[in-house]
Amino acid sequence: MKLQDLANKLFLHTVSCDKGLSKDVSGGYVSDLLSDVLANCAEGSVWITLQKHTNIVAVASLKNLTGIIIVGGRELEEEVLKQAEAKEVTIMTSPMSAFETAGMVYQLLHESKGSEESC
Amino acid sequence: MNRTIEGSFQLIGGDFTNAGESSMQLKQKLTEIELGKDIIKKAAVVAFEAEMNVIIHAAAGWLRYYITKQELRIVIEDMGPGIADIELAMKEGYSTAPEWVKNMGWGAGMGMANMKRNCDEMKVDSVVGEGTTIDIIINLNNS
Numbered sequence: 001m002k003l004q005d006l007a008n009k010l011f012l013h014t015v016s017c018d019k020g021l022s023k024d025v026s027g028g029y030v031s032d033l034l035s036d037v038l039a040n041c042a043e044g045s046v047w048i049t050l051q052k053h054t055n056i057v058a059v060a061s062l063k064n065l066t067g068i069i070i071v072g073g074r075e076l077e078e079e080v081l082k083q084a085e086a087k088e089v090t091i092m093t094s095p096m097s098a099f100e101t102a103g104m105v106y107q108l109l110h111e112s113k114g115s116e117e118s119c
Numbered sequence: 120m121n122r123t124i125e126g127s128f129q130l131i132g133g134d135f136t137n138a139g140e141s142s143m144q145l146k147q148k149l150t151e152i153e154l155g156k157d158i159i160k161k162a163a164v165v166a167f168e169a170e171m172n173v174i175i176h177a178a179a180g181w182l183r184y185y186i187t188k189q190e191l192r193i194v195i196e197d198m199g200p201g202i203a204d205i206e207l208a209m210k211e212g213y214s215t216a217p218e219w220v221k222n223m224g225w226g227a228g229m230g231m232a233n234m235k236r237n238c239d240e241m242k243v244d245s246v247v248g249e250g251t252t253i254d255i256i257i258n259l260n261n262s
């Protein structure tokens with residue numbers, strides 16, 4: 001499914017690199033440990049986290065992630081958004097918790113895979 | 120013909136703002152010269168974890184790379200506290216990172232293990248009070 005569809009269905013607020021919304025989402029990962037993301041998050045995933053400092057941009061860029069969802073209604077600093085824009089990393093925010101966000105992403109990805117198979 | 124493509128980046132301890140810049144530039148370079156996708160993925164993890172260790176644990180350092188037909192070699196050398204017990208440092212979960220670094224989501228003690236897992240050879244040399252050199256090789260011909 002497209003990141004745009006996911007963003008719409010979860011009412012995410014896109015705060016950097018809108019043009020990344022046309023990318024495909026192939027999976028998801030939840031972690032606040034950056035080395036864990038480097039080790040285990042698959043390319044093309046959305047990464048759900050509460051970390052919001054500038055290093056998340058490098059992690060997403062180096063791992064070819066489709067986007068980052070920052071949970072818990074956290075706001076990002078201008079510096080981080082500038083960096084994300086420069087490195088073409090799409091960051092979205094949500095007032096929901098990591099648990100709720102992951103649950104919804106999981107369900108949507110499974111539904112969309114199911115519908116792709118049936119047609 | 121067996122030309123070596125090489126380059127280097129300077130790393131500054133404590134500079135979290137620019138962390139990852141060298142690794143991203145290296146990844147860009149590897150993409151330009153069209154090394155395989157899997158090689159680039161591995162190199163990105165290796166370089167970034169090594170770069171972070173200099174930023175977190177050391178004062179300053181260099182990341183150098185050498186690419187031949189056979190291998191991609193990444194050497195990270197720093198001036199810093201050094202590592203007293205390398206075997207312990209390699210263990211997953213061991214970290215001496217301060218609390219505030221852990222709060223950023225670094226310092227899980229997974230960095231060295233991540234490097235090891237994403238390369239074919241890894242050599243760590245360190246002198247306490249002087250610095251650390253990590254020499255990593257990723258083979259290019261068997262992918």
Ligand SMILES: Nc1ncnc2c1ncn2[C@@H]1O[C@H](COP(=O)(O)OP(=O)(O)O)[C@@H](O)[C@H]1O
Pocket residue numbers: 168172173175176177197199200201202208209213214215216225226227228229230231232251
């Ligand atoms: N370049 C370095 N200089 C000094 N100590 C280091 C360096 N790299 C690693 N170490 C030591 O090895 C430990 C484990 O490193 P690593 O696996 O990357 O975990 P982390 O960086 O999360 O602590 C560090 O906490 C530190 O004590």
Ligand SMILES: [Mg+2]
Pocket residue numbers: 168171172226229230231
């Ligand atoms: Mg580390």
